[in-house]
Structure formats: structure tokens, C-alpha cells
Amino acid sequence: MFSTNMHVGQRCVRLLRGRIMSIITHPSTDCTAAPQQPLGGHTTTVKRMHSILAQHPVLHSGHISSQTTEGRLGVGGLRYCSVTQHRCQVKQSDCEEPEAKNVIIYEQAQAPSRKLPLTEMPAVIDLEDVPSLSALEEISDEEAIQILVPQALPPISFSLRDYVDQSETLTKLLQLGVDLWKLDQRRNVGSMLVRLDFQSDVAPRLLFLKDLGLQDGQLGSVITTNPFILTESLDKLKARVSYLKSKKFSTESIASMVCKAPYLLNFNVKRLDNRLGFYQDILGLNPGKTRDIITRLPRLLCRSLEPVKEILKFPQVLNSQFLRIKERHLFLKYLGRAQYDPAEPNYVSLERLVAVPNDVFCVSVALATEEDFERFQKTL
């Protein structure tokens, strides 16, 4: 069960798919869903495709370039994801009437020929020539294979599953170990990832992170927690790293900090400076100790300072560990064995109070059975 927004356009998507697929491809063949298609069937599909697209003069060679696809399909205000592995377009788009979409396919083929100025039209076109629309037109196997069938990816989807197989970015991120299902649940992250281009956007930042010292296995977890590191400008990232280095953080410590707190490098230099200054002044530590604390707990630099100020007033640790310690301490007190003074006999060290598992604690520290401890817990 996926609790994220189901776009209203889902219905539009299904209509879209149905209509367009019936125009472009043979109704029974869906390029993504039919695993065992004989080659012959594929050719007939492609032949019809070819015949439709052959109306466009540029396509006479039988090759579709991604740029022309964009320009062509931009006409109706409806953007498709082209099949070429190198580019994947918009995830969300306006949902239009299915009838209008129906019409667009045929219009596209004719419109550009009207728009092109006379001087730019290639000499091949004979305006009086009626293009053959025969679906039985024979073409060679090479031509057939070179024709790329645009797989109609849904323009709107609530999950990245629909785009993973076609998008190079998503496939490569998956191979890195990024949990795409976690990113699915966040609102705009999916759209952002689908729009990224692997070669120009993602790869340089991955290389940057590797230069920083992150291991291959860590890259996946960093991007899962903070996918926005892939949209941060490289100059800014480098500036922040050089700032941290100027504060004498070693390269290994910077790498481990980014690994523990992936959002660290998304904060600008001024904010990082503020935070470091706060910890240095308020805690009153020298730079070396501050560096040590920040290296161990880099999230202090990321979170807001208000909770920290509250904790400074009341240094309590409000989590389940606290409850555990409280119960154990009260149990020992009830038994008369709460001795925390090292000088006295029967001293119970804090480590034994806190870290030791329950059964060991009951038997060796409290000298009672686990049932006794449970019965005592039910009196609190």
C-alpha cells in the first residue's frame, strides 16, 4: 500500500496509453510488457510505425533523433518520454482530452512541413508526391531495427517503477544501491530524479563524492537520505568542502561526516560557520575539541539550534534508554543494591547498569530472576 499522492491524471494516463498505443503499435503488443515477441511480429509493428513517421520528411532515412522528437511533440503541449536511453522527459504533464491527443499524432507529421521555410526544405521533398501509407511496404531488417519505437511512458505516475527500466539515471542509481522506494515516498524527489541527466548532472557529483573519500557502498545510502546533493551546484559543494578544510577538518573526517549527515554539504558556508561558532562559544571548548565533537556528531551542524539550547537547560536524555535505566535503577533500589560509589562494596558500575542485556543484568547485577524484574516493572 503506497500512501503517496495518487495523481488525478491516473485515469488520463490510462486513456492516453490506450489511444496512443493503438495508433502507434499493434494493439496486442506493448513494447514493455511482451517478453517473448517473435521478430516477425516486431517487424510488422515497426513497418506501420515507419509508415506513419515517413510523412515527416526528415524521417526518410528511418532514424529518429531525440531533438526532433522533442520539437515535434512540443506542438500539442504534451511531452512524451522518448525511448532513447539517454534522455527521459517530464514525469508530470498537463492532462488533455484524449480526443485531442488522438488528433495530435497525425497533425505533428504535417505541421512541421508547413512551418519550415521554403529555403530550408530539403530537395528530396516533392510537394505533389503522395507519400505511400502502405503498411505492407517492405523494409530491410537493418532499417527495421534502427527505427526506435517510442515507448509511451506515463506522463504522470505515483511511483518510480514506471520509469526505472527506461531511465539511465534511475538504473545507475539502483546499481549504486539507492533505495528508490524510500525516495518514492517523498513528494517532489521522484520528478527531480527522472529529470536528471546521468552524464551531465549525476556523474560529476558522484565523482566529487568519491574524491572526497566516500566508498562505493556509502554513496547509495547518502543519496537515499539526501537526493538533493545531486542538484546542488558543484562550485558550492567544493566551496563548502574547502571551508571545512580551512577549519582544519581532515579529509577522512569530512568523508565520515558526510556519510553520517548527508545533508551537511547542502548548507551554505555562512550557516556552517554560524553553527561551528555557536558550539565553540556556548560549549566553551577549544577548536580541537569542537572538531572532535562535530566529527563524531555531524548532525549537530544540520539540525536547528533550538532543541540543543533546550537540552542545555535540562540535560536529560528523553528516549527509551532513559526508561530502561530508570527501571533498572529503581529495581536495584528496591532490592537495596543501588550502590554507585566505587569505594563501597557491591559497587555497580554504570556500564553494567546500562549496557548489559536484561537477562545478564537480572542474574548477575540484581541477583534476581527475570520474572521478579518483570513483576517489579508492573508495579511502576
Added chain:
Amino acid sequence: MVTPARVFRKFEGLFAVYKPSGIHWKLVRDNIEANLLKEINAAPPPAPKLEVRFQALPSRESGTSKALTMAAIQFPVLATSPQVRGPRYRTLKVGVGHRLDAFSSGVLVLGVGQANKALAEFYSSAVTRDYTLEGEFGMATDDFSATGRIIERTTFEHITLVKLEKILAMIQGGHQKALITYSGVDLQSQEAYELAAQGILHPQSKSPPILKGLRCIHFKPPHFTLEAQCVNETQHYLRKLVHEVGLELRSTAVCTGVRRTRDGLFGLQEALTRQHWTASDIQRTIKVHHSMLKDLKKAGNSGHAEEDAQPEQHYQQTGTGEHSTASITGTGSKQLHSAAKEAAENTPSL
């Protein structure tokens, strides 16, 4: 393919949990839901499905033959890989019966999945709850608990156990009257007297909190402990009760602890402590409860049917003709109620 119904079946049931003080009941519920889901999703996810795609192999040197060779290769469909799909089950219906506020501790009944229907029935049935109220004389605070803002300080040397018991009896008397009023029985009748004597009376419609029993189990000034059996209560009301006890004794009192020791059939023995909030322990408890309920039903159908049926029927008839009594629904609540009586008598002493 295992259906969700099958997967959840062994976790569906009613069980009780011991809620520690200082935690909101919702956190308890979320914690338990997370633990159960962890176990349910623990099975290794299925491998991604494979699909066949055709790829053109590079053509050979031979210039004459233009035949292209295509190879059928199996590719994993990434959309079905576990990294893209995520865990199969992300929510589980875990319901809470009678709630406990953050300050109180004690038995909290939860239901999972299909058992939420039984939980709803349990919630609306006439079972009582047992509380242990710890109080301290000498202070009065704004929210009646020991952590509130202190409003008044008084002396308490004049308080004796006799005086305290008198006050408690007076309070209980008031509640008995309220019980009779809200249960809609005619006190002059013999049947009403018998029902009241057996303790089967309970409010028929929405009523304010009613204490069916109240007594002092520990008295060492300034500390004292009360035990109460109640219906339709809130923990805030019980803290206010302690405050009022102090006022009646010409002093002040503050409530230092509210602990629920029993909710219907579920007592302290059945409640799971925090280290047992795991899927395996919950599964075991549910199994035990199933068999317990089965035995109860068997015993109820065979032995007690005669005895219980008569007074219950009378009770339904005794209600005056004008207003209809909200009927005791079916065998379920009868069982619960009679078992609750037994449980009340056999409360494990601590």
C-alpha cells in the same frame, strides 16, 4: 502467492501490554505496529522478474551477407526489484481499547487486524477496570498530580485510617446511587435488589465515571494507596478523586501514580512488559488468549448458561416500559462480564 490474510492471521488477536508511565499510548501502539511489520516483512523479497529482450549482435566481417543476428537475452525488469518496490506491507491495523494518558501506567489492551472488531465490542461492553491510585497528603496542585504547580500546602497529622475509610464509604455511597440511577432499574423491586447484590448492575447509556468499588489498601501518612473498580472513567477523573479525598479530610492530597491493574479479562499477569513487545511474544500471547476464550465459551455454554441467563433476562425486562434498555449484546459480553467478576475476585495481589 501468500495472501495478506494468511500472513496476518497468526498476528491477529487481542492482547494486553503494560504501558510504562511517561509515554503516550500512541507511541506504544506505533512501536508495536513497527515490530510486527518488521517480522512480517522479514521474509526475503522476491528476485526481480526477468523479461526477454532482443539485442542486435555486431555483424560479422562477411560483407555479402546482410543478415543481422539478434540474440534473445533475459534482462531483469528493474521495476520489480526489491529496491524499487520496497517492503510489501507498510501498515498494519493495530487498535487500542481503553486508553491510558501519558502520566498513567498499566494494562493497555490492543487488537491487531480482524480482532479490531472484537476490540470495538470489548470497548463498548460493560467490563470494569481496576486501578491503583497512589496519593500523598499535604499538597494540592493545579492538575492534581505530583508534577503540577503547587497551589496549597496543609498539615495532615490529624488524618487517621478510620477517617479515610469513612470518606471513602461516603464517596462510594454516592457512586452507588448514581449507578442505580443510570442503570435504569426500579430499586423497589426484588430483582433489582438481587442484581445489585450480585454486582451485575451497570450503566445502560452514556454516564459520568462511576466507581463500583473503592477501598484503601495502604495507609502510611503522608502516603496512601486506594484501589478502585470503575466504569466510564478517565485517569484525570481518578486524580481529581484523590484530590477530593484530601479535601474531604480537611487537608489536601495529590495523586502520585495511577496504575491500571485490570481491564476486563486482561490483568497484570497477561500484560506484556516492554522487552516482550516483539512479534514472537505477541504471537504466543494471542494463541494463549484464543485457547482461553475457547475454554470460556465452552464453560459458559455448558455450565453457566442456566444461571446467567435468568438474571440477565430479568434485567432486560425490569427496565421500565418508557425507555428501552440498551441490551446486553449476546453471549460475548455476558462471558466477559462473568469472567470479569471472577477475575476481580482473583486479582493477583502484589
